[in-house]
Amino acid sequence: MQIDPDVLDVLRAATVDGPALRLNGQLERNLYERVNLALHTVGGVWHRYKKAHIFTIDAADAIAGLLATGEVITDVDRGFYPTPEPTVERILDLAELETGCEVLEPSAGRGAIAEAVAARGAIVDCVELDTARAEHIRAGGYARQVTNADFFSVPVQRRYQRVIMNPPFAGRQDIRHVERALRFIQPGGLLVAIMYGSLTYRGDHRTNDFLAQIWEARGTLWELPADAFPAVGVATVIAVIPVRDVAPPRGMRQITLRPEDFTAQSRAVQQDLFLTDEPTAHGTAPLDGLGYGAPHDGRDHSSRKIDPNTQE
Structure with a gap:
């Protein structure tokens, strides 16, 4: 937004003392409001007791851009939207x-x-x-x-x-x-x-x-x-x-698994112990571990009764 020439004249005539900027002379209301708006866009805040616009940085640096370009760049122009x-x-x-x-x-x-x-x-x-x-x-x-x-x-x-x-x-x-x-x-x-x-x-x-x-x-x-x-x-x-990812433990290196690590068809121990078609080297009969078939000790247990006192 272009600054009016009369506003620029007022700013050039102002007195600067560190972060304070003081306007010289009496300004008519409309002119003062336009000057105040220009100063506000670059961070100037009117301080009643100091009778000056106060900046958080050196006032001369704050208004240098206004005087050099003759333009006011608003917060909206910069894409800045203060949070209410x-x-x-x-x-x-x-x-x-x-x-x-x-x-x-x-x-x-x-x-x-x-x-x-x-x-x-x-x-x-x-x-x-x-x-x-x-x-x-x-x-x-x-x-x-x-x-x-x-x-x-x-x-x-x-x-x-x-x-x-x-x-x-x-x-x-x-x-x-x-x-x-x-x-x-x-x-x-x-x-x-x-x-x-x-x-x-x-x-x-x-x-x-x-x-x-x-x-x-x-x-x-x-x-x-x-x-x-x-x-x-x-x-x-x-x-x-x-943010839910897990932080790595100190002193430990993570092992990265690769797709090829999962291609081998492993043979579980249980296959040999429980799900075999023939007696195994361990002496286990077919399906013994799942409760099927007869114990592989060469004896017939189909009609045997157990004495509860002797467990025989």
Whole structure:
């Protein structure tokens, strides 16, 4: 969205002091609202007592892009949809968090989910591509670690009991992000992700394969209300995917069985002992072990009576 020339003039005349930006002179209401909107899109928040817009990074760096391009790039333009509080509560209820549980949130935005996770007693690490949003999370102090990077460039560490996420939706990115996030979860852990609602009716191979993964993991899909993201108006679902594969025991090497290992027709010992047509080398008569036939001792036991006192 193009910035009006009069708004750019106000921004160029502003005074910058570290994270604080102060507007010079009195502005008429309509002009001030447009200036405030431009500053808000790059992380500026009006502070009443300091009488300045405060950023989590140096204010000059924050507005440099606005002045250089003359454009405002909104969160929606970037594919960023902040998670409303009611939706945050829904996904945390499904995540079954426990105190001390280690949680990863990729694409953490401004920390709406991460802050709520920490409030429930869990330990949360965040990954966020946008520098200003990553700094906003750091300033909040609720995340143990904040990595300012593309999630796909972060080395996989299978250390978390939970991954809770609201990934980008455009271009099937939600599936790509969830599939990668599953690699960060320990066996017995759980992934809870907000995903694009079209996941339930798309018919392409990528979507079908992903739905098959959910089914095989005994995962579930939950339909969110139509107003879950009121500012955007897109249909959404919550995917809950358990990670059930077994962790390898320490000091042991797994033996990989091959198809050729199952081609030989083995002869069980029982075949010789019980299911033979002729007496065996062990002295067993045909079908003796199953209670058929006569004991192979050369004597006729067909009408013999046993004295219960002597067992003879």
